[in-house]
Amino acid sequence: SAVISQKPSRDICQRGTSLTIQCQVDSQVTMMFWYRQQPGQSLTLIATANQGSEATYESGFVIDKFPISRPNLTFSTLTVSNMSPEDSSIYLCSVRTGELFFGEGSRLTVL
Amino acid sequence: GENVEQHPSTLSVQEGDSAVIKCTYSDSASNYFPWYKQELGKRPQLIIDIRSNVGEKKDQRIAVTLNKTAKHFSLHITETQPEDSAVYFCAASEGGLTGGGNKLTFGTGTQLKVEL
Numbered sequence: 508s509a510v511i512s513q514k515p516s517r518d519i520c521q522r523g524t525s526l527t528i529q530c531q532v533d534s535q536v537t538m539m540f541w542y543r544q545q546p547g548q549s550l551t552l553i554a555t556a557n558q559g560s561e562a563t564y565e566s567g568f569v570i571d572k573f574p575i576s577r578p579n580l581t582f583s584t585l586t587v588s589n590m591s592p593e594d595s596s597i598y599l600c601s602v603r604t605g606e607l608f609f610g611e612g613s614r615l616t617v618l
Numbered sequence: 619g620e621n622v623e624q625h626p627s628t629l630s631v632q633e634g635d636s637a638v639i640k641c642t643y644s645d646s647a648s649n650y651f652p653w654y655k656q657e658l659g660k661r662p663q664l665i666i667d668i669r670s671n672v673g674e675k676k677d678q679r680i681a682v683t684l685n686k687t688a689k690h691f692s693l694h695i696t697e698t699q700p701e702d703s704a705v706y707f708c709a710a711s712e713g714g715l716t717g718g719g720n721k722l723t724f725g726t727g728t729q730l731k732v733e734l
Contacts (some may be wrong), residue, residue, distance in 0.1 A: 540721060547706060548726075549725065549726045549727050549728075550707065550724045551724075551725045552722075552723075567628050596670075599661065603720075606667065607652065607693040607709075607722055608664075611661050612661055
């Protein structure tokens, strides 16, 4: 199993600003995954964060908009840049140790 | 890439009845199929999973069946209870499950409501 801590748990942001979400895992993992869940929708993978290399982004997501850091095997950050109301979502950090475990999520509201 | 379709989008059943949710996937290389339950305002949590080397798996009131030929899998919940009310997501893993690694593609979700 894995215990994943995410912060902030929620935030209200102004259009045009950026916010960084932090994810801490209680064990060392090779890959960390960042998902987005828009209101009432499914989970969409944004990118896979690998320690020591650049993140791998899924189609429709770019590094300039969602820069990711992975400084060590237990920590990662996702930044949502130049936010617009369309970025209002829950952002979830996850790791796979056998099964896929999710953090509690960060609920962002962009005004 | 993988594409997972899920039906129905909403499902309402009476307490004690059974509920069935169905998913299809596109990538024949996928061989890991988990189901997640997400209660309102909470994170998704794994409730059951199946790998391609088995056709069915049961855990108390929940079961999952897999038909690799047809590329579909289903979640069955028997004797439903009000606490089963949640959104359920199916998922498929591209290229199989290895170590810490491959990503999951999720279905669109099913809102299950169990009525008293």
